[in-house]
Amino acid sequence: MSDPASYRPKPGEIPTDPGVYRFRDEHGRIIYVGKAKNLRSRLNSYFANPAGLLPKTHAMVHHAASVQWTTVGSELEALQLEYTWIKEFAPRYNLAFRDDKTYPYLAVSMGEKYPRVQVMRGERRKGTKYFGPYTAGAIRETMDTLLRVFPVRSCSTGVLRRAERSGRPCLLGYIDKCAAPCVGRISEEDHKALAQDFCDFMGGEAKRFISKLERQMSAAVVELDYEQAARLRDDVIALKKVFERNAVVLAEDTNADIFAVEQDELEAAVQVFHVRGGRIRGQRGWVVEKVEDATDADLWEHLMQQVYGAEDQQQDSIPRQILVPELPANHHDLSEWLGGIRGGRVDIRVPQRGDKAALMDTVRQNARQAMVLHKSRRAGDLTTRSLALAELQEALELPMPLLRIECFDISHVQGTNVVASMVVVEDGIAKKGEYRKFAITGEAAIDDTASMHDVITRRFRNYLAEKAERAQSVQASGDISALTATTAETAEPARSRFAYPPNLVVVDGGVPQVNAAARALAGLGITDVAVVGLAKRLEEVWLPDSDFPVILPRSSEGLYLLQRIRDEAHRFAITFHRAKRGKAMTASALDTVPGMGAAKQKALLGHFGSLKKVRAATVEELVQAKGIGPVLAQAVYDTLAAGGQADAAPAVNMATGEILQ
Numbered sequence: 001m002s003d004p005a006s007y008r009p010k011p012g013e014i015p016t017d018p019g020v021y022r023f024r025d026e027h028g029r030i031i032y033v034g035k036a037k038n039l040r041s042r043l044n045s046y047f048a049n050p051a052g053l054l055p056k057t058h059a060m061v062h063h064a065a066s067v068q069w070t071t072v073g074s075e076l077e078a079l080q081l082e083y084t085w086i087k088e089f090a091p092r093y094n095l096a097f098r099d100d101k102t103y104p105y106l107a108v109s110m111g112e113k114y115p116r117v118q119v120m121r122g123e124r125r126k127g128t129k130y131f132g133p134y135t136a137g138a139i140r141e142t143m144d145t146l147l148r149v150f151p152v153r154s155c156s157t158g159v160l161r162r163a164e165r166s167g168r169p170c171l172l173g174y175i176d177k178c179a180a181p182c183v184g185r186i187s188e189e190d191h192k193a194l195a196q197d198f199c200d201f202m203g204g205e206a207k208r209f210i211s212k213l214e215r216q217m218s219a220a221v222v223e224l225d226y227e228q229a230a231r232l233r234d235d236v237i238a239l240k241k242v243f244e245r246n247a248v249v250l251a252e253d254t255n256a257d258i259f260a261v262e263q264d265e266l267e268a269a270v271q272v273f274h275v276r277g278g279r280i281r282g283q284r285g286w287v288v289e290k291v292e293d294a295t296d297a298d299l300w301e302h303l304m305q306q307v308y309g310a311e312d313q314q315q316d317s318i319p320r321q322i323l324v325p326e327l328p329a330n331h332h333d334l335s336e337w338l339g340g341i342r343g344g345r346v347d348i349r350v351p352q353r354g355d356k357a358a359l360m361d362t363v364r365q366n367a368r369q370a371m372v373l374h375k376s377r378r379a380g381d382l383t384t385r386s387l388a389l390a391e392l393q394e395a396l397e398l399p400m401p402l403l404r405i406e407c408f409d410i411s412h413v414q415g416t417n418v419v420a421s422m423v424v425v426e427d428g429i430a431k432k433g434e435y436r437k438f439a440i441t442g443e444a445a446i447d448d449t450a451s452m453h454d455v456i457t458r459r460f461r462n463y464l465a466e467k468a469e470r471a472q473s474v475q476a477s478g479d480i481s482a483l484t485a486t487t488a489e490t491a492e493p494a495r496s497r498f499a500y501p502p503n504l505v506v507v508d509g510g511v512p513q514v515n516a517a518a519r520a521l522a523g524l525g526i527t528d529v530a531v532v533g534l535a536k537r538l539e540e541v542w543l544p545d546s547d548f549p550v551i552l553p554r555s556s557e558g559l560y561l562l563q564r565i566r567d568e569a570h571r572f573a574i575t576f577h578r579a580k581r582g583k584a585m586t587a588s589a590l591d592t593v594p595g596m597g598a599a600k601q602k603a604l605l606g607h608f609g610s611l612k613k614v615r616a617a618t619v620e621e622l623v624q625a626k627g628i629g630p631v632l633a634q635a636v637y638d639t640l641a642a643g644g645q646a647d648a649a650p651a652v653n654m655a656t657g658e659i660l661q
Contacts, residue, residue, distance in 0.1 A: 002026070004061045008047045013373050014040040017365070019071040020081045023064035023093075032060050032093040033085045035078040039069050060093045070283055071365050073358070084279045104139050106131045108152070108199050113188060114181045115195035117143060117154045131202040145238045147177040149209075150198040153191070154178065201239070210239050254278045256321035258356070259303070260364035262371040264563065269371035270303060271363050276319070285370050300328035304348075308338055318342040323351050323360060375564065384557055385428030391558030392504075395541070395550055398530055400503055403427065406459075407506040407565040408517070410440075410451045411573035417581045418445040420455040421573035424502075425565055437576040449516040452507055456520035463501055464524060501529060508566050510535040510542050518544035534566045590614075593639045595632055603627050604636070615640045 019039045023032040036042030046053070046061050053061065072078050086094050107120040111127020119139055120130070147154060155163075155170055155178070163169050163182035173180035181191040201209050217232035258273045267287055274282040288303075308318055318338055328334055331348050338346040351357040389402045405425045412418040420438040424431040436459070444454035505521075507513045514533035521529055532550075533542040539559060540549035552559040590601045590611070607625035608614045614622070614636070622633035 001062045002065050004047050004050050004064075007064070007066050009043065009067065010376070013376060014043050014069065015071055015369055016040045017071040018073070018075050018078045019069050020078050020085065021067060021069040022085070023060060023091075024066045024068065025063055026065040030085070030089045030091050031064060032091050033082055033089065035075075035082040037075050037078075039071065043067065043069070056093065063093075071369055072362055077362070081280055084281070088281055106139055106143060106202065108195055108202075110192070110195060110199070114153050114160065114191055117147070117152045117195070117198065119143065129199050131199075144177075145241065146198065146201070147172075149213075149235045149239055150194055150201065151177055151179045152195045152198050153181060206239060210236055213239070254321075254356075255319040256323055256356070257307075257319050258323045258360055258363050259300070260325060260360055260367045261299070262364070262367040263299075264371075264567070267371075267374070268299060269367045269374060271367040271370060272307070273359065273363050274319075275359075283366075285366065287370070287374050295329070296326050297329040300324050300326060301330065301334060304328055304334055304338070308341065318346060320345065320347060322346065322348045323356055324348065325350060325360065325364070385561075388557035388561035389428055391552070391556055392561065395552055395556075395558060396504075396530060396532060396543070398503070402503050404500065404502040405504045405506060405565060406502040407508070407569040408452065408455055408459075409508040409566070409569035409573040410448050410455070410513075411570075411577040412445070412451075413577075413581065415445065415447075417577055418451055419573060419577045419580055420451060421569050421576060422455070422459060423565060423569045423572055425561075428561060430568060435572055437572065439580065448509065449512045452509070452513045453516040453520045456505070456507075456517045457524065460501070460521060460524050460526055460529075464526075501526075503530065505529055505531045506562060506565055506569075507531070507533045508536070508569060509533050510540070511546075514542045514544050532562075534562050536566075539563065590636070590640075593632075593636050595635060600627050600632070611640075 016038050018035075018037050020033065020035050021039060021043055022030050025031050034042070046057070046067075050058060050061055070081065072081060104119045104121050107118055107125075108129045108131075109116045109118070109125070109127065110129055120128070143154070151172075153160065155172065159170050160182050163173070163180075167183055169178065169180040169183050169185070172178035173183070173185070179186040179191055179194060181188065186194070197209070213232050213236045217229050217236065220226070220229035220232060254275055255277070256275045258275060260271050262269045269285065269287050271285045272283070273280050274284075304322070318341055322338070327348065327350060335346050335348050338348075351360055392398075393400075393402055403426060407423050407425070409421050410418065411421070418440040420440055422436040422438070424434040438455045438458065440451045440454055444450050505517060507517050510533055514531055517531045517533075521527075521531065531544055534540070535542060535549070539552075539554070541552060541559075541562065542549050552562075590596050590604065596604075603626045604614055604622070605611065608617060617637075619630070619633045619637050622628055622636055623630055628636070
């Protein structure tokens with residue numbers, strides 16, 4: 001018996017998407033498969049209070065040793081995948097779901113004279129098309145809704161024969177949920193065509209039927225036949241409600257492996273769904289270390305060789321199709337090689353549209369979740385964090401432990417709206433409350449090195465000013481011992497104002513950015529703060545005035561830590577830059593008019609129609625606008641009409657981004 005707390009996922013690791021989860025025992029065998037609309041909510045219920053679980057569930061969570069999950073696009077996809085994996089793995093704690101009595105199918109008996117729509121279970125019959133599986137309640141509601149649009153026969157053979165003998169249809173015929181072929185209201189050929197339309201809709205061609213009904217509805221409105229338009233509107237709503245795109249189940253003859261990847265500069269999280277007979281029969285996921293200078297095409301070639309080139313690779317384990325986001329390098333030779341192993345043709349391609357492309361999106365979502373989970377577990381592990389900090393200290397030959405690291409990044413678009421970000425990490429953990437952002441203007445916005453020099457200077461100038469202010473305050477009070485106090489009462493206020501310096505400054509960039517940061521610190525007389533730069537392409541660590549970079553092993557925890565800090569600084573800078581750029585794009589020359597708020601700007605532009613007309617208006621004409629008095633009108637005239645000087649004012653200069661000063 002295991003303790004569920006020993007394998008419980010950490011808070012925030014479980015996504016809130018729909019999906020299927022699997023409990024495994026200590027030997028890796030799947031002992032339970034379940035589905036959920038919200039994976040986090042469902043899985044947390046197993047661990048919140050195990051003592052309050054039902055006896056069977058209590059036994060399952062104590063028998064299990066791990067839990068995994070796969071996200072999908074909808075509840076229906078989760079249902080399909082759960083059913084497939086229960087049938088595939090026969091988990092011991094899914095006893096109630098091992099036979100075909102749990103999930104019914106929606107079946108259309110196309111082999112009969114008058115095809116019939118019905119709910120069926122158990123063995124499949126020849127000449128009958130099946131859709132599903134569904135839950136019992138959902139399939140009844142689906143069938144009842146669709147019969148109003150596709151009134152295919154749904155009665156039993158006995159009811160059909162009685163209606164034929166009596167010449168009167170059953171109740172469904174009277175309420176227009178059956179076309180009543182039994183009494184000749186529709187011919188045999190037309191009824192079969194109606195049944196085929198039903199099958200086409202359930203097979204994924206919903207858009208065609210919905211578009212057709214919408215055109216008929218529009219035509220009815222034009223002809224003022226509002227009752228018919230209302231009926232068609234209700235039919236459209238019904239079809240849209242019923243149809244839910246299903247990316248999990250493909251055509252029954254589909255045999256494919258569908259790959260997706262989420263990657264950064266060092267690692268790649270790979271996910272593959274194994275589709276056999278149109279259903280997902282398995283899923284694999286792993287994180288690989290990327291090779292330096294390798295392209296995405298090279299990555300896929302190496303993956304194909306590793307996945308399918310094992311000595312114990314079975315011939316029937318290679319499918320007819322391998323779907324990837326990007327064609328591998330030399331994919332023609334790779335297809336020929338795999339075809340030789342399989343004994344048949346193997347097609348490697350990139351899906352562009354349709355169900356396979358939609359399923360690849362689901363696989364990609366799982367790869368993204370796997371990468372986030374991998375990084376969060378690496379960052380959240382105390383041992384890993386300690387190892388990363390120790391590796392960095394040793395590699396950079398620093399005398400002091402790296403208790404605090406600050407990382408700076410510059411963001412702009414062709415020199416406009418230049419901003420910088422600063423993120424803080426203490427003991428390997430991000431301190432988001434101490435993040436800062438900087439707007440950079442004037443000469444400092446000329447290039448990245450000038451911007452980096454400016455932001456480092458501003459940050460540490462504040463540090464020195466606050467340090468001097470605190471020293472003066474302590475000397476005035478006569479408590480000299482407080483200068484070296486480390487209690488929370490003295491340290492915390494200083495941290496909130498950034499009087500607490502870092503041990504290491506990391507800049508996003510190479511030699512120019514590192515040297516600029518070092519010059520800024522030297523200019524302020526700060527010598528006890530180390531500076532490094534992390535170049536993106538090869539993940540090289542640069543030191544000031546160094547001809548060669550420090551090369552950390554690609555599996556180094558210290559390099560992973562630097563990469564996470566750099567990526568976080570980049571994310572924070574990009575967010576601020578986009579906000580600043582968006583505000584600058586909506587800037588107006590009226591922003592420089594004293595006393596002109598947003599409401600009065602709107603009233604003025606609404607009255608005249610454009611800024612050009614406002615500029616050409618006289619003071620008397622400006623007063624006619626709602627809310628514009630003589631004083632404000634004169635201010636508008638002086639600012640805009642007098643030679644257009646306001647257009648060159650820094651507050652509206654779109655090229656330099658001065659508007660956000």
